[in-house]
Amino acid sequence: MTSTCATGEHDKHDVFAELCPCRGLLDLIANKWTTLAVGALENGPLRFGALQRHMEGISPKVLTQTLRRMEDAGLLTRTVYPAVPLHVEYELTPLGASLILPLRGLRDWAETHLHDLTI
Known part of the structure; x- marks a missing residue:
């Protein structure tokens, strides 16, 4: 994939x-799991298990994939604390x-207008 747009310029x-x-x-940011992860982490860092409990219905595999994509994009940090068992926390950058x-705003809109839609 090229890093330029139709204009051929990197800054437009x-x-x-x-x-x-x-x-x-x-x-990445319009993905439902990313949207929920940002909401779960808005009050501070959480461990993997706490994130999974907060984001009902997400599998460990999908949560791991989502967190890796967010970390790779620079949206969160993953901190490993040397302990037994290993202690890992995720926090928004x-x-x-x-x-x-x-x-x-997007989550609030969805909750407010769900009954107005025919889905």
Whole structure:
């Protein structure tokens, strides 16, 4: 995948352009599990098990994949504490925290308008 958009410029992006690298980012942040993970982590770091309990219905495999994608994108940090058993915490980075309000708005809209839709 190229890092330029239809304009050919690196600093001008258009998510509607087929080759825009922003589409991958949009795919990550618009994912329901990412949206829920940001909401779960908005009050501070959590361990894997606490995240899984908070995000009902997510499998350990999908949670692991979601957290890895978010970490790779710079949205959260994974801190390993040397203990027996191993203690791992996940926390939003400042960039990840910048998603709290927009994604909270999306979650609130979904809860408010669910009954208005025909899905």
